[in-house]
Amino acid sequence: MVKTRIAPSPTGYPHVGTAYIGIFSYVWARKNGGKFIVRIEDTDQNRYVEGAEEGILRALKWLGLDYDEGPDVGGPNGPYRQSERLELYRHYAQELLDKGLAYRAFETPEELAAIREELQKKGLGYGYDGRARKIPREEAEARAAAGEPHVIRLKTPETGVTVVHDVLRGNIEFDNREIPDAVLLKSDGFPTYHLAVVVDDHLMEVSDVIRGEDWLVSTPIQKLLYQAFGWDEPKWYHLPLLRAPGGAKLSKRTGHTSIDYYRKAGYLPDALRNYLATMGFSMPDGREIFTMEEMIAAFSWDRVSLGGPVFDEEKLRWMNGKYIREVLNLEEVCERLKPFLEAAGLSWESDVYLCKVAEAMRPRFETLAEFVEKARYFFTEDYPFEPKAEKELKKGFEILRELKEVLAELPDLAPERTEPALVGYAEAKELKLRKVMQPLRAAITGTLATPGMYEMLEILGKERVLARIERALAHAEKLEGNA
RNA sequence: GGCCCCUUCGACUAGCGGUUAGGUCACCGCCCUUUCAAGGCGGCGGCACGGGUUCGAGUCCCGUAGGGGUCACCA
Numbered sequence: 001m002v003k004t005r006i007a008p009s010p011t012g013y014p015h016v017g018t019a020y021i022g023i024f025s026y027v028w029a030r031k032n033g034g035k036f037i038v039r040i041e042d043t044d045q046n047r048y049v050e051g052a053e054e055g056i057l058r059a060l061k062w063l064g065l066d067y068d069e070g071p072d073v074g075g076p077n078g079p080y081r082q083s084e085r086l087e088l089y090r091h092y093a094q095e096l097l098d099k100g101l102a103y104r105a106f107e108t109p110e111e112l113a114a115i116r117e118e119l120q121k122k123g124l125g126y127g128y129d130g131r132a133r134k135i136p137r138e139e140a141e142a143r144a145a146a147g148e149p150h151v152i153r154l155k156t157p158e159t160g161v162t163v164v165h166d167v168l169r170g171n172i173e174f175d176n177r178e179i180p181d182a183v184l185l186k187s188d189g190f191p192t193y194h195l196a197v198v199v200d201d202h203l204m205e206v207s208d209v210i211r212g213e214d215w216l217v218s219t220p221i222q223k224l225l226y227q228a229f230g231w232d233e234p235k236w237y238h239l240p241l242l243r244a245p246g247g248a249k250l251s252k253r254t255g256h257t258s259i260d261y262y263r264k265a266g267y268l269p270d271a272l273r274n275y276l277a278t279m280g281f282s283m284p285d286g287r288e289i290f291t292m293e294e295m296i297a298a299f300s301w302d303r304v305s306l307g308g309p310v311f312d313e314e315k316l317r318w319m320n321g322k323y324i325r326e327v328l329n330l331e332e333v334c335e336r337l338k339p340f341l342e343a344a345g346l347s348w349e350s351d352v353y354l355c356k357v358a359e360a361m362r363p364r365f366e367t368l369a370e371f372v373e374k375a376r377y378f379f380t381e382d383y384p385f386e387p388k389a390e391k392e393l394k395k396g397f398e399i400l401r402e403l404k405e406v407l408a409e410l411p412d413l414a415p416e417r418t419e420p421a422l423v424g425y426a427e428a429k430e431l432k433l434r435k436v437m438q439p440l441r442a443a444i445t446g447t448l449a450t451p452g453m454y455e456m457l458e459i460l461g462k463e464r465v466l467a468r469i470e471r472a473l474a475h476a477e478k479l480e481g482n483a
Numbered sequence: 484g485g486c487c488c489c490u491u492c493g494a495c496u497a498g499c500g501g502u503u504a505g506g507u508c509a510c511c512g513c514c515c516u517u518u519c520a521a522g523g524c525g526g527c528g529g530c531a532c533g534g535g536u537u538c539g540a541g542u543c544c545c546g547u548a549g550g551g552g553u554c555a556c557c558a
Contacts, residue, residue, distance in 0.1 A: 009558050109556075116555085120484085126554055151556050169488070172516055178486055178554090186556040193558050217487050217553045240489075240517070240551085247550060275495095278507090282496055287504050308551060312494050315508045325521070363521035374519095422517085437517035449519035 002034030003207045006060070006067075007197065007246075009041045010052035013258040016311070017212065017242050017250065023399065024239060024304075025210045026065045030296045034207070036072035039200060040081045040402055043190045053081075059259040063269050064292060066151075069204075077204040082196050087190035092199050092229070093152045093184050101228040102184060104140040105132035106150045126180040130151075133181075152185040154225060156196070162220040167237045167301060174220040182221045198225040201234055205271070210237045210454045214249075227270075237301070240308040242279060242481030250311050262316075266368030270327070271320040279309040284327035321366030334358050340368045346379040350472055358460050360451035377445045378459065381468070385475060389442035393476040396439025399431070403440055404469045413462050415454035 004025040008018045029036035040053055057072055069075025079085060096102035107115070114467075115476040116127040132140075133155065143151060157176040159394045164172045184195040191199070201209060226233040242291065244254030251257060256265075262272050270291075277295055278288055281304050290298075317358065324333055334355045348354040356376045358371070377383035385393070393400070406425050410417045426436045437453055444465055450456060457465055 007558090009546095011558075053500085105556095107556095112556085120554095128555095148522085149556095153556095154499060166488095172487070174487080180554080183556050188556075190556085192556070197558090210553055212489065214552055217558090238488080245494080251550075258495090278495060280495095282506095285499095286497065288507055307489060307491095307496095307500085309496090312508070314507065315495065318508055323519090361520095364519065380529080433517050435517095441518060447519090451519085453517055 001205075001207065002029055002032035003037065003205055004034065004210055005039055005201070005206050005418060006030040006065075007039045007041045007200075008213075009044070009047070010096075011044070011049055012046040012052055012055065014056045015257050015261055015278065016262070016272075017257070018037070019059065019063055019259055019272070020160050020242055020279060021210060021212060021239060022063070022065045023277055024281070025208075026067075027292070027296050027299050028208060028210060029068075031299050035068040037075065037204065037206070038067045038080065039204070040071050040083075040228045041193065041196065042081060042083045042164060043196055045188065045190065045475070046325075052209070055260065058261075061407055062259070063273050066209070074127070082200065083189070085196075085200065086189065086191070087187065088203070089195055089199055090189065090268055092196060095189070095295070096154070096184070096228055097152060099228070101155050102152050103133055103181075104135070104144055104150045105153050105183075106135075106140075106143060106148055107132065107182075107306055126178065128180050130156075130158075136201060142193060149187040151183045151187050153181040154184055154221065154228065156181050156221075156224060161222060164216075164219045164223055164236060166216070166219075168304065168306060169238065172216070172219075174217075178276060179220050179224065182218075184225075194221050194225060198222050198229070198231075200232045202226070206235065207234050209234045210239065211405045211445065213238045215242050228400050239304070243308045243310045245310055245312070247308075247310070255311060256313065258416065264369075266370065267316065268323050268328070268336065268368075269318050271323040272316065274323075275316045275319050279311065280304050280306075285314055288325065289319070317366045322367065324368075325362045330355055330359055330362075333362070337366055337371055340451065341379065344372045344376075346376070348370065348379060353459070360455050360459060364449075364451065374449070381464070381471075383446045385442070385446040385472070389446050390450055390476070390479055392438045392442035393446065393472055396435065397440075397473070397476055399429075399436060399438045400443055400469060400473060404466060407457075407462065407469075408466055410462070413457040413465060414461075415458055418454050418457045438470075444468045 006022040006025050026036045038057065042048055042053070053071065057070070060067065067073065068079065069080060070337065071080040079107065093102065097104070112128065115129060115131075119129060119365060132153070148326065156179045160176050162174045162176055162179060164254065166172055182194050183192050186193055219236055223233055242250040244250045248254055248255065256262065259272075263269070273292065274289060281295065281299070283290055283294070283298050284303065295455055330335070332352065337354065337358060357375055360370060361375050365374055403425065405422055407413065407418070410421060426433050438448065441450055441453065444456065444460060460468070
């Protein structure tokens with residue numbers, strides 16, 4: 001059975017890179033009718049951030065990456081938090097010690113730094129020379145028993161090569177002299193990534209390891225560990241890292257990396273998920289808008305490209321807009337809008353009203369937050385006038401006064417009545433339509449970028465429109481006074 | 484710097500020996516139009532470079548360059 005996993009560290013906010021890898025892991029598991037699991041890699045006590053795990057799990061669910069096993073849902077191979085599996089790692093480290101495939105090393109951090117510097121000077125690209133291998137076994141055990149702080153390191157072959165087969169890249173050769181005697185168990189008794197990931201992936205029966213390219217060069221260490229234990233290694237897939245505009249790895253400094261940022265900015269989970277999927281994967285027919293199910297159906301590793309994709313928020317915006325105006329239905333859009341209006345302290349008289357506004361605004365906003373910004377005047381009488389709108393108010397002051405009378409005479413502001421009325425007025429006065437529309441638009445919205453006039457008049461209703469014109473007229477007079 | 488990976492328009496990508504190198508975002512223009520969008524139509528723009536292999540190379544091989552990653556008791 002194909003079993004994939006995502007293994008985030010609870011060291012901060014949920015990262016888009018985690019979601020990116022998560023999507024591919026999820027899709028591959030689903031494609032094969034397998035399982036997708038989440039494991040929390042919290043073996044670094046120093047970097048642990050309170051609440052980070054919850055944030056990450058919430059973000060994964062928000063994106064629709066539901067997992068079959070995980071810290072909060074359990075599963076047959078738990079616990080799914082590495083900090084709760086320490087005994088396991090100690091056991092397996094001991095096994096390697098017993099087999100003579102690992103050894104205890106007693107260098108202090110300062111000594112290690114000195115060794116590293118020395119090696120660097122010689123032009124060697126790694127940090128430890130394996131000197132503690134020379135300590136006789138009995139002596140090492142005695143020192144350990146006496147409580148001397150130490151780590152356990154993997155005994156790595158000194159000659160030959162280790163060949164890693166990456167499904168996406170083929171065979172990759174590593175000279176064994178380049179593979180360091182990696183620390184497996186730290187002096188605090190916690191495992192390092194290498195030990196923990198191998199033990200857990202084996203015990204949890206992970207068959208396919210899909211992860212970021214930054215893990216590629218540490219794969220030989222893990223492969224050697226599988227060999228030391230006598231276990232079958234999983235299939236390896238290293239996906240390219242998401243890049244920031246300019247080319248560097250996406251980071252806090254170079255762009256928005258928190259999934260929470262995108263949620264709060266009003267991106268739809270489906271749009272983000274869809275966009276992330278296009279970072280490397282493409283549909284056979286070239287479609288860029290597709291559901292998770294469609295991706296699963298069409299997925300194949302030879303449709304995954306290996307160049308590091310630049311994360312372009314501009315295109316994400318476009319895609320989000322596409323979802324708002326074409327993928328979701330109107331009711332869904334209205335529902336999504338509600339929390340954003342509430343957060344802005346705005347209220348709506350009814351769902352029907354909200355939906356009418358949403359319909360009118362639909363082609364005019366790309367994020368939910370943008371809707372609140374641009375449609376504010378539909379939800380409050382206390383909307384501001386932009387400078388450009390004030391100019392229109394002044395220019396069209398007389399027209400506005402007359403327009404108010406024209407509209408006041410109509411029984412209601414249905415398009416069948418407002419259109420002939422406004423067009424008729426313009427013709428009678430021999431005015432271009434826009435000369436009439438712009439002051440009106442400025443008056444009832446405070447801005448010049450709005451939905452169609454007839455649509456707006458109907459939504460707002462006669463009473464509010466007349467009151468708004470009145471208020472705008474007063475506002476314009478005040479402007480004249482100041483000028 | 485050593486090692487490893489990667490390389491098609493500004494960005495995301497299609498291409499899997501024979502294509503006028505296609506699509507999407509962005510940008511520009513036109514159409515529509517009461518504003519702003521959306522939409523439609525059109526345009527700009529690319530195979531990093533140099534060697535091979537081949538009748539033929541964006542596609543295969545080698546080198547160079549560039550970019551990225553990694554060299555922790557972090558993951």
